[in-house]
Amino acid sequence: MYTIHSLIPQKEMRFMEQVFKYVDRMSTRYIDELARLCSMRSVKGDENGLSNARRMIKEKLDGMGFSPEEYGKADEASIVFGRRTIDKKKLVLFYNHYDIVPEGNENAWIAPPFTLTERGERLYARGVSDNKGALMARLQAIEAILAVKGSLPAGVAFLFDGDEETGSITLSRMVEEEAETVRKITDADLCLWENGRTLPDGSPEAAFGVRSTLTVTLKVKSSNGEEHGRMGAELPNAAWRLVWALATLKDINENILIDGFYDDVAHPTQADIDVLQNYPYDENGMLKRKEISEFLLGLSGLELKKKIFLQPSLNINGIESGEPWKGFRHIIPNEASARFSVILVPYQKADDILLKIRKHLEANGFADIEVNADAEGFPYVLRLIRHGEMC
Amino acid sequence: MYTIHSLIPQKEMRFMEQVFKYVDRMSTRYIDELARLCSMRSVKGDENGLSNARRMIKEKLDGMGFSPEEYGKADEASIVFGRRTIDKKKLVLFYNHYDIVPEGNENAWIAPPFTLTERGERLYARGVSDNKGALMARLQAIEAILAVKGSLPAGVAFLFDGDEETGSITLSRMVEEEAETVRKITDADLCLWENGRTLPDGSPEAAFGVRSTLTVTLKVKSSNGEEHGRMGAELPNAAWRLVWALATLKDINENILIDGFYDDVAHPTQADIDVLQNYPYDENGMLKRKEISEFLLGLSGLELKKKIFLQPSLNINGIESGEPWKGFRHIIPNEASARFSVILVPYQKADDILLKIRKHLEANGFADIEVNADAEGFPYVLRLIRHGEMC
Numbered sequence A, B: 001m002y003t004i005h006s007l008i009p010q011k012e013m014r015f016m017e018q019v020f021k022y023v024d025r026m027s028t029r030y031i032d033e034l035a036r037l038c039s040m041r042s043v044k045g046d047e048n049g050l051s052n053a054r055r056m057i058k059e060k061l062d063g064m065g066f067s068p069e070e071y072g073k074a075d076e077a078s079i080v081f082g083r084r085t086i087d088k089k090k091l092v093l094f095y096n097h098y099d100i101v102p103e104g105n106e107n108a109w110i111a112p113p114f115t116l117t118e119r120g121e122r123l124y125a126r127g128v129s130d131n132k133g134a135l136m137a138r139l140q141a142i143e144a145i146l147a148v149k150g151s152l153p154a155g156v157a158f159l160f161d162g163d164e165e166t167g168s169i170t171l172s173r174m175v176e177e178e179a180e181t182v183r184k185i186t187d188a189d190l191c192l193w194e195n196g197r198t199l200p201d202g203s204p205e206a207a208f209g210v211r212s213t214l215t216v217t218l219k220v221k222s223s224n225g226e227e228h229g230r231m232g233a234e235l236p237n238a239a240w241r242l243v244w245a246l247a248t249l250k251d252i253n254e255n256i257l258i259d260g261f262y263d264d265v266a267h268p269t270q271a272d273i274d275v276l277q278n279y280p281y282d283e284n285g286m287l288k289r290k291e292i293s294e295f296l297l298g299l300s301g302l303e304l305k306k307k308i309f310l311q312p313s314l315n316i317n318g319i320e321s322g323e324p325w326k327g328f329r330h331i332i333p334n335e336a337s338a339r340f341s342v343i344l345v346p347y348q349k350a351d352d353i354l355l356k357i358r359k360h361l362e363a364n365g366f367a368d369i370e371v372n373a374d375a376e377g378f379p380y381v382l383r384l385i386r387h388g389e390m391c
Helices: A010-039 A047-063 A128-149 A169-177 A179-186 A229-233 A238-249 A270-278 A283-290 A301-310 A350-363 B010-038 B047-063 B128-149 B169-177 B179-186 B229-233 B238-247 B270-278 B283-290 B301-310 B350-363
Strands: A069-071 A079-084 A091-097 A117-119 A122-124 A155-161 A190-192 A212-221 A313-321 A335-344 A370-375 B069-071 B079-084 B091-097 B117-119 B122-124 B155-161 B190-192 B212-221 B313-321 B335-344 B370-376
Touching (some): A047 A128, A079 A169, A128 A155, A169 A179, A229 B313, A238 A350, A238 B238, A270 A301, A313 B229, A313 B238, A335 B229, A350 A370, B010 B047, B155 B179, B238 B313
Parallel strands (some): A091 A155, A091 A190, B091 B155
Antiparallel strands (some): A079 A155, A117 A122, A212 A335, A212 A370, A313 A335, A313 B313, B079 B155, B117 B122
């Protein structure tokens, strides 16, 4: 049985009850359908897994009268799009993706990653959470509404991305090269993003704006080869240069030291504060889950939420030098690299921040460091809407 | 033909000429012998390669009347020792090692690593330079003297280490646990270390003291698992903690910032300066070989040599966090580690420096970082001797 949440107005409850009863009756079939989608290894590079998943989704959309089409035609990563519009009604767009991250070390799985497995009250498989579960649930929800009522209360469109896990390259390319097509397939009054999470108490989670990511790679090459470790007094050491360069970017108190980095960060408005005050964040749950005693800088409550949602951050994702995982090598490494991501908030622009990072490194004596970056997406704040405003 | 260097006094020239002529006549056999030793993969973990090399060396020593014995009996890494003494004559001890570093990626070799190959005027094989070439050349030199003269002008002993490339663990253990045995097999008037290098002009290189190494491993664990990269505003990042900790150890101008680190470093004496003034160091050759435009801090001449030979250094050997070599993972890493070596000069004590490093990290807010260390050897300045002083 599904909980019908108190957010739904009383007048619509009867209809929704019928829909949920229908879903309950169909639950075995719906879970089987999800299991089939999860059995497909739709991982970047696995052309078979991706095209099987794409075909299954297209067939489903077709059966629901959504006239699916493929866009972007970037071979294995095509976008699947389908729409059912209703005259003079607003349009809801669902964004999901059918690609998933690889299963990694298969020995680390306690059940086969591509077999949907029930444990406790949950269903497990690689990619079921991100994003096949939500993808299939949305299709099935619309299907259930159609089955109960024979029509939809608003126009509905589905856009299924095929390379979200590797940066939505196809969609990004289309934004540049096929702007009109992108406008056509994303022209909606409301877009619901890939997940609809619920909090531990069952209430739906709403996202407070979407931050974006600038991913930067630093590479240092300090000479043409490794040398014996005793030569550190005279020869440059790539690992040291990388460490020093990184340490100029952010200090131990989480202050990002890049000149002008915070220039475009908006001061929080009273409306922001009002939203954040009541915005749920399960501090104790997170601390317990991560086994840490406190959040960075000892923050909690509103100050923590302001930090998380309104402030940018700069986070090392990985560092590599000297290949220590191959065993101890008493060397002066001549190569070192690091990757970090900058989480940007609204009004910050990835290209501008990248330029500031380059200038900062040069000004601090690190002109020898190669800087490469992927500037992905753009930070955005959603307009808050009230239930029922759409239809 | 071998160059007889002008360092040898005229009165001994005739004898030495005979020895060199003998070596020339034997050169094919001597090179074959070296090739056989180089064909043995005497790498840590390769019990077969190590025991074959050990057996070959013992047989050679036996044939030369050096009554070889094994010591340390640390299974595959035993020490081979042999001696021929002469009443009232001083004793020269040769230290060498028969273990070598692994061949690494075999595809990167232009000739098979365990086949001695002649190219130009050089012989190539894994381990021929470090240390099988010098090891065999010394045995063959003594053999040649015995062949020409029938006796030796001084006592000679050979000590062959079996795990030098991995820290001479067996010998270190014996120093602790079998001090009397170590005293017995190292009791000599002069010890010649593993190599006898020559400079490009053919003159023999003398080492100006022996520095020692303190190897330190830093490990950071910031939480119980990786998290998505967007959570960098609130969750601790092990890579950042490691970077910040390392950056407190040494600044961009190569100043080691550990409190008291330089306390025991001796000021250079006039004698030191006199030696260093004339001490050869091929700056241009090194710069060209490493493809760099200058040495650290732009040093050259006496200042560079003072830095290299009289000042300690602190050198990162490797850093690891986030496993970037497994592909891009947009994470907050919860683990990070680094290894660095401290090259110590006379009067600095490894244990003292390690204590200072621990105190420094704690004082700078890095008590969460796990510090482990191998304190190896001890820095030493050799007494200069003149040719002929031994016999």
